[in-house]
Amino acid sequence: MTIASLVMQWALILVITLSSWLYFRRRLVNSTLNNLPGPPCQSFWKGNLDQFFNRHASEFHKEVTQNYGAIVKMQGIFGKPMLYVYDPKALHTIVVKQQDIFEKAESTVRLVTLLFGPGVLATLGETHRAQRKMLNPAFSINHMRDMLPIFYNIVHKLRDAIATRVSDGPQEVDMLGWMGRTALELIGQGGLGYSFDPLVEDKADAYGEAIKAIIPALITIHVFRELLPYIGWIGPAWFRRRVVEVFPNKQVQKLKSIVDTMATRSVEIFEAKKAALDQGDEVLAQQVGEGKDIMSLLIRANRASSLEDKLPEDQLIAQMSSLIFAGMDTTSNALSRTLHILAQRPDVQERLRDEIIEAGHGDNISYDELVSLPYLDAVCRETLRLDPTAPLPTRQPNKDVVLPLSEPIRGIDGKMMSEILVPKGTMVIPGVLGSNINKTFWGEDALEWKPERWLFPLPSAVTDAPIPGVYSPLMTFFGGSRSCIGFKFSQLEMKVVLSVFLSNFTFELTEKPIEWNVATVRYPTVGKESNVSQMPLKVGLLKRVRD
Numbered sequence: 001m002t003i004a005s006l007v008m009q010w011a012l013i014l015v016i017t018l019s020s021w022l023y024f025r026r027r028l029v030n031s032t033l034n035n036l037p038g039p040p041c042q043s044f045w046k047g048n049l050d051q052f053f054n055r056h057a058s059e060f061h062k063e064v065t066q067n068y069g070a071i072v073k074m075q076g077i078f079g080k081p082m083l084y085v086y087d088p089k090a091l092h093t094i095v096v097k098q099q100d101i102f103e104k105a106e107s108t109v110r111l112v113t114l115l116f117g118p119g120v121l122a123t124l125g126e127t128h129r130a131q132r133k134m135l136n137p138a139f140s141i142n143h144m145r146d147m148l149p150i151f152y153n154i155v156h157k158l159r160d161a162i163a164t165r166v167s168d169g170p171q172e173v174d175m176l177g178w179m180g181r182t183a184l185e186l187i188g189q190g191g192l193g194y195s196f197d198p199l200v201e202d203k204a205d206a207y208g209e210a211i212k213a214i215i216p217a218l219i220t221i222h223v224f225r226e227l228l229p230y231i232g233w234i235g236p237a238w239f240r241r242r243v244v245e246v247f248p249n250k251q252v253q254k255l256k257s258i259v260d261t262m263a264t265r266s267v268e269i270f271e272a273k274k275a276a277l278d279q280g281d282e283v284l285a286q287q288v289g290e291g292k293d294i295m296s297l298l299i300r301a302n303r304a305s306s307l308e309d310k311l312p313e314d315q316l317i318a319q320m321s322s323l324i325f326a327g328m329d330t331t332s333n334a335l336s337r338t339l340h341i342l343a344q345r346p347d348v349q350e351r352l353r354d355e356i357i358e359a360g361h362g363d364n365i366s367y368d369e370l371v372s373l374p375y376l377d378a379v380c381r382e383t384l385r386l387d388p389t390a391p392l393p394t395r396q397p398n399k400d401v402v403l404p405l406s407e408p409i410r411g412i413d414g415k416m417m418s419e420i421l422v423p424k425g426t427m428v429i430p431g432v433l434g435s436n437i438n439k440t441f442w443g444e445d446a447l448e449w450k451p452e453r454w455l456f457p458l459p460s461a462v463t464d465a466p467i468p469g470v471y472s473p474l475m476t477f478f479g480g481s482r483s484c485i486g487f488k489f490s491q492l493e494m495k496v497v498l499s500v501f502l503s504n505f506t507f508e509l510t511e512k513p514i515e516w517n518v519a520t521v522r523y524p525t526v527g528k529e530s531n532v533s534q535m536p537l538k539v540g541l542l543k544r545v546r547d
């Protein structure tokens with residue numbers, strides 16, 4: 001036996017002994033959590049992690065949300081307890097009341113800071129509050145109204161691009177690809193006052209491509225990714241940079257180049273924007289976004305604010321990549337899911353088309369009318385209820401904390417519990433899907449896609465429950481001070497795209513099976529095994545408009 005294999009054997013024995021000790025210690029110390037019901041785990045090492053954070057986990061998520069009550073215990077690495085919570089009072093505590101305790105995990109914050117800088121996705125506490133205060137007015141209804149013409153302009157280009165491709169008869173079109181390009185252009189023009197993609201020819205923009213490449217790049221460096229957040233602890237910035245520069249791994253170098261591109265391009269766009277603002281309204285009106293984009297508003301608001309409210313420039317610049325990253329895949333996948341359902345349900349597609357055409361052929365329907373079309377709103381809400389696009393937010397209490405429950409629950413030992421002590425560092429998953437499909441509130445048909453439910457008053461059990469979602473009563477856009485800042489922006493995008501599309505095109509399924517995968521942002525593939533995110537639909541020109 002060589003020395004190397006001897007060392008390996010001893011290392012293995014050490015790891016097994018240590019992990020067994022950790023496992024049994026956790027089982028004894030966290031007795032309250034261990035008394036909670038939950039699914040059995042598949043692996044001694046990884047607990048339920050692979051079952052839950054797996055792209056094919058849809059069925060497991062249903063099991064977790066339906067079979068164990070509103071607070072479910074699962075296990076993470078080496079038996080570390082992990083909670084899935086959709087009891088409304090407990091959710092309210094996590095998301096609103098004690099949100100300073102239930103923060104994002106430190107490792108997540110470090111990783112997001114490395115990628116985008118100190119923007120709204122990465123900061124905590126007072127810095128985060130100050131950024132939200134400055135950003136909120138740019139996402140107000142009044143500002144959404146101003147942005148509507150920009151949205152129509154982009155979506156009409158999209159309509160023309162697709163119309164050219166299907167002019168000779170219905171064709172298979174990858175609608176996810178087009179929704180991705182459109183969402184990037186909408187957040188580009190509406191958010192940054194910058195055009196990534198004129199939607200005319202297939203021309204890639206380096207900044208847009210860099211942001212699209214982040215998730216695939218992070219997946220390929222799975223192991224190093226765990227180390228990335230800790231790079232921040234090693235020595236001064238120049239040293240850390242040098243370590244990354246000489247790191248002998250192609251994928252790490254790719255991520256470095258992505259981060260560099262985002263950093264360089266966001267600074268260039270920011271400087272150009274400041275220069276245009278300095279030259280006054282006339283110059284600004286000639287720019288993409290006409291000076292009405294979110295970044296122009298933010299720079300103006302920052303200049304006008306008092307010294308103590310002013311944000312440093314690096315924080316303003318960091319908002320740019322943060323907003324594009326947060327706003328692009330989410331809306332494009334939500335729109336794709338809606339189109340997929342409409343292709344499965346021609347009856348709903350027809351009824352929705354009638355409502356839209358009656359309101360004005362999807363060509364520049366006014367803001368007030370568009371946002372209040374009842375069936376369009378019902379279709380969007382029902383899709384986002386049953387298929388929340390970002391179903392996996394996680395939190396980690398930064399100290400031991402008591403989680404009160406709306407209803408007492410029975411522990412495994414038969415005793416009733418009306419609150420749970422959650423130890424510092426426990427991974428807590430606020431149950432976005434669990435809350436949206438809770439049969440106690442929504443009724444026995446909670447798992448069915450029924451847009452009609454939104455055309456009547458919702459059950460009082462739903463409206464009376466303290467569900468803390470900003471898109472009430474749904475948790476899809478989260479809640480509290482870390483709720484999705486872009487939810488009105490995203491709703492407007494969805495409604496503009498759907499109104500223009502349904503008054504111009506028909507959508508049908510193809511022979512290819514579409515599978516929806518679980519991820520930070522859910523995405524479709526053709527079949528279960530494919531790694532390529534796409535969603536082919538058969539798209540045709542709508543005859544009754546064209547004839």
Ligand code: HEM
Pocket residue numbers: 120121132187191322323326327328330331334388389390392393394476477478481482483484485486487489490
């Ligand atoms: C269907 C579309 C969308 C869905 C389902 C969605 C969902 C969410 C969720 C669940 C969170 C909370 C995540 C967490 O804290 O762990 C969030 C945060 C956020 N979203 Fe969205 N989002 C969507 C579209 C957008 C758009 C279009 C934008 C930008 C224009 C945007 C910007 C943000 C930002 C900046 C945050 C971080 C807020 C903070 O931490 O203060 N989102 N979103």
